[in-house]
Amino acid sequence: xxxxxxxxxxxxxxxxxxxxxxxxxxxxxxxxxxxxxxxxxxxxxxxxxxxxxxxxxxxxxxxxxxxxxxxxxxxxxxxxxxxxxxxxxxxxxxxxxxxxxxxxxxxxxxxxxxxxxxxxxxxxxxxxxxxxxxxxxxxxxxxxxxxxxxxxxxxxxxxxxxxxxxxxxxxxxxxxxxxxxxxxxxxxxxxxxxxxxxxxxxxxxxxxxxxxxxxx
Amino acid sequence: xxxxxxxxxxxxxxxxxxxxxxxxxxxxxxxxxxxxxxxxxxxxxxxxxxxxxxxxxxxxxxxxxxxxxxxxxxxxxxxxxxxxxxxxxxxxxxxxxxxxxxxxxxxxxxxxxxxxxxxxxxxxxxxxxxxxxxxxxxxxxxxxxxxxxxxxxxxxxxxxxxxxxxxxxxxxxxxxxxxxxxxxxxxxxxxxxxxxx
Numbered sequence: 205x206x207x208x209x210x211x212x213x214x215x216x217x218x219x220x221x222x223x224x225x226x227x228x229x230x231x232x233x234x235x236x237x238x239x240x241x242x243x244x245x246x247x248x249x250x251x252x253x254x255x256x257x258x259x260x261x262x263x264x265x266x267x268x269x270x271x272x273x274x275x276x277x278x279x280x281x282x283x284x285x286x287x288x289x290x291x292x293x294x295x296x297x298x299x300x301x302x303x304x305x306x307x308x309x310x311x312x313x314x315x316x317x318x319x320x321x322x323x324x325x326x327x328x329x330x331x332x333x334x335x336x337x338x339x340x341x342x343x344x345x346x347x348x349x350x351x352x353x354x355x356x357x358x359x360x361x362x363x364x365x366x367x368x369x370x371x372x373x374x375x376x377x378x379x380x381x382x383x384x385x386x387x388x389x390x391x392x393x394x395x396x397x398x399x400x401x402x403x404x405x406x407x408x409x410x411x412x413x414x415x416x417x418x419x420x
Numbered sequence: 421x422x423x424x425x426x427x428x429x430x431x432x433x434x435x436x437x438x439x440x441x442x443x444x445x446x447x448x449x450x451x452x453x454x455x456x457x458x459x460x461x462x463x464x465x466x467x468x469x470x471x472x473x474x475x476x477x478x479x480x481x482x483x484x485x486x487x488x489x490x491x492x493x494x495x496x497x498x499x500x501x502x503x504x505x506x507x508x509x510x511x512x513x514x515x516x517x518x519x520x521x522x523x524x525x526x527x528x529x530x531x532x533x534x535x536x537x538x539x540x541x542x543x544x545x546x547x548x549x550x551x552x553x554x555x556x557x558x559x560x561x562x563x564x565x566x567x568x569x570x571x572x573x574x575x576x577x578x579x580x581x582x583x584x585x586x587x588x589x590x591x592x593x594x595x596x597x598x599x600x601x602x603x604x605x606x607x608x609x610x611x612x613x614x615x616x617x
Contacts, residue, residue, distance in 0.1 A: 207482035207483075211482065212482045212484065212485055215480065215482060215489075216485055216488065216489065216492075219489055219492055219493075220492060223492055223493070223495075226500070227496060227499055227500070230499075230500050231503060234503050234504065234506070237507035238503075238510075241506065241507070242510075244510075331518055
């Protein structure tokens, strides 16, 4: 059977329109479920950064210990999550957002109530290379952040450096750096930049907290 | 209705072991059983339904644009699977990440559509898709089982190797969680398959 050009155009147009319609309905219909999943994951990561790992009822528990707030930054309003940690201490969880090698990376860093010590950090990524850049999502990498300081001895914001070749072999203070991922240099660099760019906006607020705790 | 004539993909006509199709994803998602199982299920659904749909349309598809039509149908089905996974199996969909989208390029699907569905009626095409998906799934589940037990000591995230083994110096095989181990295992499976004659 011979098909005319006219037939071919009409045929493919109909097929494509039907497929597009099906996908649109699926996407719109499933969105509430997908949104709930992402929200649940966000809560779980915030809790994990503050030291609560493998919580069974994430949403209920999050409502109990965490509260989403917005603080005034220098230029814009900044989201901040206050979490009551296990020892009764208040953790300030800052959301992070940056670029990896292939796509976005993001995470949360929990700062203790002294305004400078890190309680924990969680990172996640969209499409970093498994075994290399994707290692930022492993406990081994994330656990390094516990106890690190965001400020140097003089009290200036130093962020946390992600050091290629290891902190021990560099001239960076061990409290201000973590080991980079071998084979994941671009992701490591992106993560370092994300920490610096995102946390620097919170520095005035963190200093305020530090002053409060020292005067007490 | 006899399904016997469709059983080839499970054994002597296996898509992965004999036709050497879909090897990429068999290496990528089989470090643990759960993602391997979900991947196998997703591919089976996509092969079955793309075969069914293309077979229903087979007399109306102009041969000159048949590949485009096949791709549109397959891509639509894959995106649907991806959306459903994101909505109801979020952790698995994160584990499978880019590989769900890459089902589109899985040669098994296009191969069956082109070789079978275009010239056969809908129901046989549907069963052909199901059994080719299952043949692929058989390899994935076997790989996932072996790699998870020896690589992580667990199966479906449950501890299989008793902790007393670890106390006596047993170690998980680190190679098993990496893709090269899957390549070696696939090689062994092909060897066994071929030597059966």
